[in-house]
Amino acid sequence: MNIVIVDDNLVNVALLRGLVRQIEGAQSVEFTDPRAGLEHVLRTDVDLLIVDYQMPELDGLDFVRILRSDTSKQDLPVLMVTADHEMELRHRALQLGANDFLTKPVDRVEFQARTRNMLALRRSQRALSERAVSLATEVALATDAIVARELDTILRLSKAAEYRDPETGAHVMRMAHYARLIALQLGLPEAEQELLLHAAPMHDIGKVGTPDHILLKPGRLSPEELVIMRQHARIGHDILADSASPYLQAAAMIALHHHERWDGQGYPLGLAGEAISLWGRIVAVADVFDALSSERPYKAAWTLEAARDFLLEHAGAHFDPRCVQAFVEAWDQVLEVRQRFQDEPPPPAESTLMELL
Structure with a gap:
């Protein structure tokens, strides 16, 4: 002593x-x-x-x-x-x-x-x-374990929703990291960047309530089918909104707002400008960019530059101009995310499977 x-x-x-x-x-x-x-x-x-x-x-x-x-x-x-x-x-x-x-x-x-x-x-x-x-350390470790399990569950649910969709599991990872890059460029706090990273993959969870004949239709949807398809934004919100988890609460807001447009022509609420949550505006940019630049059964992939030009062309109409500018300013990091989370190759055609047998 x-x-x-x-x-x-x-x-x-x-x-x-x-x-x-x-x-x-x-x-x-x-x-x-x-x-x-x-x-x-x-x-x-x-x-x-x-x-x-x-x-x-x-x-x-x-x-x-x-x-x-x-x-x-x-x-x-x-x-x-x-x-x-x-x-x-x-x-x-x-x-x-x-x-x-x-x-x-x-x-x-x-x-x-x-x-x-x-x-x-x-x-x-x-x-x-x-x-x-010692107790604080034990509590922190236990809390970290709970959060890790929660985030793992969120990611698996996100991937489960994507399995019903022509999109891939890599899509949700890319768009979530794109969203985080935009948040970083906008100067959001690190905790909010992390929240967005983990909540964004749930943006289309409402598609679990969309009938297969509409969700998987290879051609254009009829006006009646389009009405049903657009219900997934509200369905996703309703699935997530009552959760006590801050990640799922954020995901509920993103699900509801990520198809709104800056000019008020989006859905399901027809919100415009800053009446749309910032998270929704960020995810709209990230989601559309990755959808355009990814191959789907019903379309070829756009080049990354063409998808970027689309965002710039529609900034101020479809998209929040600040979010588009933030995305473009992080272009080098966007390319790194694209390289890191690549789509898995499509399954072999039926004739190829027969040859393998």
Whole structure:
């Protein structure tokens, strides 16, 4: 246990040092200059401070007042050395944060008893602090595990929705990372970028409620079929909206808003401009870009440059211009995401399967 003794009297310092040496497991550092002692205590891990009241330039009361103004020293046990008759002084010292007192002349038995009590208090403080850190670490690990399982479930549900759609599982990963790039360029906080990354893959979860003959139709949809198809935005919102998960709450908003248009001509609500949630506006850009630049059974893939030009051409009409500009400014990173999450090759044709058999 590390004890600091601050007293301008060399005789007193020698006495107190000798008494500390009689306490097992204790060692002391002594200062006759109170300012040097204060600086040492403020920057060092100390278990007990023994400080005299009567010192030049900086007395014991000012010493304790300055010490307690440092939040990291609020719990440091302090023994103040005073004369027996200085009761008013003791009251002021207690108010400033002193814990106990030694009376001049210092008695060996009293010193050891009070010092041992203060060191026992310090050990208890350290044990509680270490336990609190341990519990906080355990809680953090448990929380991380819960969040990891939640995110894994979200991703698997997203992929499950994509299996009913001509789109691929790689699509949801690309568009989610595109969305994060846009959020980064717009200066959104990192926590919101992460939230968007994990929520965006759920944007089309409502397609689980779309009939196969409409969802998988290779040609253009009739007006009646288009009405049914567009219901997936509201269905997705209704599936996710009542969740307590912040990821699913964000995903519900994205599902509802990602087909809205900047000019108000989108669906399902016909919102315009900033009435559309920022998450919805971001995902609209990311989703359309990846849909255009990806091959589907009913269309060939556009070049990346052509898909980018489409976004620029329709900025201010279909898309939020700021989101389009943010996407274009991150073009090098867009290409990296495209390379990282590539579509799996299509399954072999029936004739090829027969040859394999």
